[in-house]
Amino acid sequence: MGREREVTTQQQQQVAYTVEQLIAVNPYNPDILPDLENYVNEQVSSQTYSLDANLCLLRLYQFEPERMSSQIVAHILVKALMAMPAPDFSLCLFLIPERVQMEERFKTLIVLSHYLETGRFSQFWDEAAKNRHLVEAVPGFEQAIQGYAIHVLSLTYQKVPRSVLAEAINIEGPSLDKFLEHQIANSGWVLERGGRGQNIVLPRNEFNHPVLKKNTADSVPLEHITRILPILG
Structure with a gap:
């Protein structure tokens, strides 16, 4: 095989x-x-x-x-x-x-x-x-779009309500429970139970956690700046 x-x-x-x-x-x-x-x-x-x-x-x-x-x-x-x-x-x-x-x-x-x-x-x-x-x-197709939906959520949320996640990836019930178990075990997700239901704590990144954002000047290569300056002048 x-x-x-x-x-x-x-x-x-x-x-x-x-x-x-x-x-x-x-x-x-x-x-x-x-x-x-x-x-x-x-x-x-x-x-x-x-x-x-x-x-x-x-x-x-x-x-x-x-x-x-x-x-x-x-x-x-x-x-x-x-x-x-x-x-x-x-x-x-x-x-x-x-x-x-x-x-x-x-x-x-x-x-x-x-x-x-x-x-x-x-x-x-x-x-x-x-x-x-x-x-x-x-x-x-379905798995690829689910991956994209998770990507979008990770850029927006530090914590995402279970209902929002379910709607975004089109999974609910026991199937969603199984999906969450996999993500918790493999992708660093954390399940948080609150008064109004479950929240999923997503891994931090520079988009959903401002502290991790790099200084804009540091993220722009020097050669790009030297090209822009003559144009502005």
Whole structure:
């Protein structure tokens, strides 16, 4: 069994290496379209991700619009959503023609992106539930978004009420209890029981704990300052 996994991993690395070679040699060659499309499907099945390859494919679609696969483009956008907080979704959307964006599946993905960017997780999960066929076609989607939601909460809260966490990651009841046990054991979370219910104490960082914030001047490299000064002068 271990040998089979090792062979599969080697095959995935070989595919990635081949695609990287294709992009490096001639990224505007339409002959590599099938290889890039196959690679998108490989990313979906293996739960890997390559923004560069996906952007290259979207650029080729601009030159070969009749060869565009809406399903492949949808997979690319879902994978880009899973990469948040990176701005990958906007980068990909910029390369997709407006007429294509008006298709129902893409309008839905744009709405989902907006909900995530604005931290409206309850609306996001409601909309995602109405479009399971779209998001569940890409394994790992739910877990990736839950990770993003936790990232957002960690930037905002030192302590997060259990109800807020449940809404953000779309887990409740015994499943949430199990999730919390894992986070407490592995991520430094602390469960605090108060009069109005449970609070989860999140690990400190420079965003949710001002004392940890670095001095702004110290965080700006000197070479950046020397470039700005002549402009201001």
